[in-house]
Amino acid sequence: MEFANKEYLFLLLLLIPYLLWYLLIRKNSEPTMRLSDTKAYINAPRSWKVAMMPLLQVLRIALFVMMVLILARPQTSSSWNNKTVEGIDIMMAMDVSTSMLAEDLKPNRIEAAKQVAAEFIAGRPNDNIGLTIFAGEAFTQCPMTTDHASLLSLLQNVRTDIAQRGLIEDGTAIGMGLANAVSRLKDSKAKSRVVILLTDGSNNRGDLSPMTAAEIAKSMGIRGYTIGVGTNKTAPYPMMVAGGIQYVNVPVEIDTKTLGDIAAATDGDFYRATNNKELQQIYKEIDKLEKTKLNVKTFSKRYEAYQPFALVAVILLLMEIFLRTVVFRRLP
Numbered sequence: 001m002e003f004a005n006k007e008y009l010f011l012l013l014l015l016i017p018y019l020l021w022y023l024l025i026r027k028n029s030e031p032t033m034r035l036s037d038t039k040a041y042i043n044a045p046r047s048w049k050v051a052m053m054p055l056l057q058v059l060r061i062a063l064f065v066m067m068v069l070i071l072a073r074p075q076t077s078s079s080w081n082n083k084t085v086e087g088i089d090i091m092m093a094m095d096v097s098t099s100m101l102a103e104d105l106k107p108n109r110i111e112a113a114k115q116v117a118a119e120f121i122a123g124r125p126n127d128n129i130g131l132t133i134f135a136g137e138a139f140t141q142c143p144m145t146t147d148h149a150s151l152l153s154l155l156q157n158v159r160t161d162i163a164q165r166g167l168i169e170d171g172t173a174i175g176m177g178l179a180n181a182v183s184r185l186k187d188s189k190a191k192s193r194v195v196i197l198l199t200d201g202s203n204n205r206g207d208l209s210p211m212t213a214a215e216i217a218k219s220m221g222i223r224g225y226t227i228g229v230g231t232n233k234t235a236p237y238p239m240m241v242a243g244g245i246q247y248v249n250v251p252v253e254i255d256t257k258t259l260g261d262i263a264a265a266t267d268g269d270f271y272r273a274t275n276n277k278e279l280q281q282i283y284k285e286i287d288k289l290e291k292t293k294l295n296v297k298t299f300s301k302r303y304e305a306y307q308p309f310a311l312v313a314v315i316l317l318l319m320e321i322f323l324r325t326v327v328f329r330r331l332p
Helices: 006-029 048-052 054-071 109-122 148-156 174-185 210-219 256-265 276-286 307-327
Strands: 080-087 089-095 128-134 138-145 193-199 223-229 234-241 244-251 270-273 292-299
Touching (some): 006 054, 054 307, 089 109, 089 174, 109 223, 109 276, 128 148, 128 174, 138 148, 138 174, 174 193, 174 210, 174 256, 193 256, 210 223, 210 256, 223 256, 256 270, 270 276
Parallel strands (some): 089 128, 089 193
Antiparallel strands (some): 080 292, 234 244
8 A cells, every 4th residue: 555645644743742741741730639638548449431531542643643644645556567478369250240130049140159259258368359340341349458348348339230220331251351350460479369250151242352361361370260150051030020020031151161261271170050059169169279478567556545544533533522422521
């Protein structure tokens, strides 16, 4: 603990003259009563109240100390902290096209993917992890970071309606999604760099083919893990109609060949998930990736810590008032 206003601590020196005044002067100035003979009181027991009278002074001194400490503004310490941890650099590329609303996974593909991705992130606290989202276009939702609380918050904000609202073009630009993730890893110094790409369709948009993006990743030593998510044949898809939502069965068209080729070209693996359990198992397998050392710098912020001292001061004040006015009350 540190004090922001250390100069106030010098006020504690005032206790020295106060104690000298109390012990040498004030005690001798207490009111007395003259008696002709005190022999009758020699063996009289000493009242407990008289014995406890100095307690009032102790409480007042303690209250003064607490007030000085409050004025000095006690604070928790703040410092930069460097530590070396085991981890790898990972970019997650997630398909957010409208087809991810299909409900062959529960509650739907996009929510199932987000849930499993969140569990994966929570299980790797030392990794630099970022997030790219793509439909007909791709952009970085979160750059690589070890601040996983912020990453998880941005992950939960991922929606498929960005394409429906026209913020980005709808479709599936696998090559653009992969290239965007690779661009975030190109300057990484980590020994192991990985892209985890999840999609439910085939490449039909973008200016860059998936295999060209895979070759770029390979040239940089970046491994690609690809996941095709969706059941076989057809999947229930919610369609908005005048009366509400109507479900239609839409064909599942996942380009497993291209996804497999991307994984093979980058020394990664291709996975197929037809339900929530399989998707969970895939991320568990990817979780077994090799690790490398990372240097992480953390910062702890200062917080005011006067509250305990203020609470003690209030208690001491109330005790002193109670004892002085009730227990040790003096009659005029």
